[in-house]
Amino acid sequence: MFTYNLNLISDIPINLGLTVRSGQLFHWIETAENTFRIIIRRTVIKAYQINDNTIDVEVMGEALDKEQLKAIFGLSFDRRQLMTRLKKDNLLHNLIPAYQGLTIMKQDPYECLISFMASAVSNIPRIMQNLHNLRWETGSPIAGSNEKALPSSEDIVLIGETKLRQIGLGYRSRFIHLTCKKLVEEHIALPLWTKKSDDELLTSLVHFPGVGRKIAECAMLFGYSRLTAFPVDVWVRRALARLMPPLRKMSPVDLCEWGRNRWGEAAGLAQQILFCAARDGKIPD
Numbered sequence: 001m002f003t004y005n006l007n008l009i010s011d012i013p014i015n016l017g018l019t020v021r022s023g024q025l026f027h028w029i030e031t032a033e034n035t036f037r038i039i040i041r042r043t044v045i046k047a048y049q050i051n052d053n054t055i056d057v058e059v060m061g062e063a064l065d066k067e068q069l070k071a072i073f074g075l076s077f078d079r080r081q082l083m084t085r086l087k088k089d090n091l092l093h094n095l096i097p098a099y100q101g102l103t104i105m106k107q108d109p110y111e112c113l114i115s116f117m118a119s120a121v122s123n124i125p126r127i128m129q130n131l132h133n134l135r136w137e138t139g140s141p142i143a144g145s146n147e148k149a150l151p152s153s154e155d156i157v158l159i160g161e162t163k164l165r166q167i168g169l170g171y172r173s174r175f176i177h178l179t180c181k182k183l184v185e186e187h188i189a190l191p192l193w194t195k196k197s198d199d200e201l202l203t204s205l206v207h208f209p210g211v212g213r214k215i216a217e218c219a220m221l222f223g224y225s226r227l228t229a230f231p232v233d234v235w236v237r238r239a240l241a242r243l244m245p246p247l248r249k250m251s252p253v254d255l256c257e258w259g260r261n262r263w264g265e266a267a268g269l270a271q272q273i274l275f276c277a278a279r280d281g282k283i284p285d
Helices: 016-020 066-072 079-087 109-118 124-138 153-159 161-167 172-185 190-195 198-205 213-223 234-243 245-249 252-279
Strands: 002-009 028-032 035-040 043-051 054-061
Touching (some): 109 213, 153 172, 198 213
Antiparallel strands (some): 043 054
């Protein structure tokens, strides 16, 4: 067991609550105002926003160094530069003031992939409950905490599709089970895929059963910190259609490419702003 505290400082304001609630992360609980318990692999992180630029973290379970924690909380890339670029964009500049505290958190690639596979055609509270059930019914305890870790790919293969359905994962159970079986049988280590180019990574991810372009883009953005990724879901598509009506005619896949081309390294951050603004009713019809 490993337990320690430290402060993470951002050079520009960060909004922990806005970021955690933005739909990019599902393994968290809000325990008090501005205080969150976040489960990453076999580590529990209690995070509290002290002021606009500082997050206090208490780490329990497997040790994470400061650089890993900075990456997890979206503090390891130049967010100032990306936000400055987005402020100059005529589609987004009016939305930036409400969402300039957003950042992109870094998740474990395996947990991120499985979580977004489980997220299809469901709302965030239900997704979180299903994943909570998966951890609590099939995962192993995290030392020094009252939490459990997400089961490994090997564990999910042994658990079987029927148990996944009983937990509430529905038709996605089959794809999650098959994907974990592929990971085990082919000895795939997802963290090593950081060496792949964006195109190679996208091609590899969509080869998993049940993983289409949207889930692959989510895994790239939130699991591999590929900031050019631009996942398109119903909220982002709705936002783009309202801001630029001609985009209504484009397919989700084409919109992914459109977002990448328009915003480049800021595409992932633009996606989060569009998602949150549409969900929060900030974009009028």
